Amino acid sequence: MSISVRQITKRFGGFTALDGVDIEIPHGSLVALLGPSGSGKTTLLRIIAGLESADEGSVRFDGEDISNRTARERRVGFVFQHYALFRHMSVFENVAFGLRVRPRSTRPSPERIRARVHELLDLIQLGNQAQRYPSQLSGGQRQRVALARALAVEPSVLLLDEPFGALDAKVRLELRRWLRSLHDEVGVTSVFVTHDQDEALEVADWVAVMNQGRIEQIGTPDEVYNAPASSFVYNFLGNVNLFHGRVDDGTAYINDVETGHVAFVRPHALEIARKPPSGTQYFRAVVRHVNAAGPVAKVEALTDWGAPVHVELSQERYRELAIRKGEEVFVTPKDIAVFAKEQRAG
């Protein structure tokens, strides 16, 4: 089922959580709503689910306006950040809940319910934990049960609110890959909220970057990462070095008279040399700290004008240079993105 959100606005008292948001979510896709806390992403998800009502705008499922339908009537599967499993019910009863509360006329027989629940428990690889209680499961297992419970009612769309937010890093990584393969298997239109850019970029077909109640950019992970539409998106997705400066006739002058421009350079788009490179622009910096543990070596240096600059080098290049703390190096930006400074605060 496709989801279409049109001009949704939501205020909480004097605070505008969503400010005229539009988004089209194609059928069968997996979309990430990515943004910092307070950007409105969870509110948007809850409005799509019908758990919150919008002040203005409409939500359509397959073109049909469902803004006035209750959460119950929308038939969405919702997965909560803190699982929201029914604590007094076993895993089996949790997953069966959505089928048990159906009106008698559409309720499956007990045998059918049993079969369906076990099918789902096998899908989430918890087939042997059916009689356990949520409190006896790990965080990752609980979230998988929550997912199975949401899928049991064959929802038209699946909505996940920071589904991995409460899990530790390793489980999170494992579970998001599992979610991706589950989505490929089940194929239900899914929207998930996250503040973790790695998660969004790795899992989603489409990423909608949100900031201050607006959507800054919607695109494939490749698009939002490599062609950010605004300085916010550039800044939010991955690490950046930020230089203030001016733009004159197509040339950016950093650390010059400030005329309202900012230049962004990703740490891996900076080249370090021990001698001033010829035929290209560069600036001097003094190495302050080196961290070579990990796939890349991270160098923190201080520029002449006192700004810290972060550079990532391949381990090979790092060994070749053999730079140490306190040494002077010459830094060349290979790829700069320049944006006019945003008028809005933040």
Next chain:
Amino acid sequence: MVNAIASAPPIGESAFVRRALIATAVLFLTAFLLTPLAVIFAVAFGKGVQAYLASFRDPDTLSAIRLTLVAAAIAVPANLVFGIAAAWAIGKFEFVGKGVLVAFIDLPFAVSPVVAGLTYVLVFGAQGLLGPTLAAHGIRIIFAIPGIVLATIFVTVPFIARELLPLMAAQGNDEEEAALTLGANGWQTFLRVTVPNVKWALLYGVILCNARAMGEFGAVSVVSGHIRGLTDTMPLQIEVLYNDYQFVPAFAVATLLALLALATLLIKSVVEWRVGTVKGNAG
């Protein structure tokens, strides 16, 4: 356990201070709680089991027991409905005047029961605000059973709501919202999710409420009028018998209330243990 106490903990008092504190607490409890409790049973059975049982053949006493049961049977369900509704509203929703409502629920704790009883007399009594209107329609509230029931409800209002409130507020709305998105309607959500989640606190609240409803003296005393065999509840009957120097019957009826108190404590301990283990598991 013994070792834990014997070896001095890193933070704490010396063994002497700890033993002194424990001894003080035990002495205090013995002097002010256990001894009176023992005295009740000693006097009640002082003239033998026959005399004890004979106390319950007095029609006035039987009527008092019956009235107490009736008052509790109305007050407890009334407060059950109100308590759940109030705790749900306060614990799970934001609305204007929430603080005022919480304060009102606590009012019966703050107001002397005698004052509460007097207010009812002032409102419903013969000289009261609504007295003439009620009298014209032949309705009698003060010095009759309805007054006793009303006074009992008033003094027991906070018990169930107060037990449920913190728990419901702590549990939040997530599970209810989950039930809703899974297609459950309001009643299904309430009966299958909300109530099971608070069942132990609810039971505890009901027990406390019941104990207080049966034991209430002050407010009931003011509105009852002390008509023997008609408007005397158990606590009032105990006073009447005692003032008549009928010590065995007085203490015999008192044993019933004492047993109720002991049963309440026992159930309370079981419930607290249950709630404790559930919380422990939830970790």
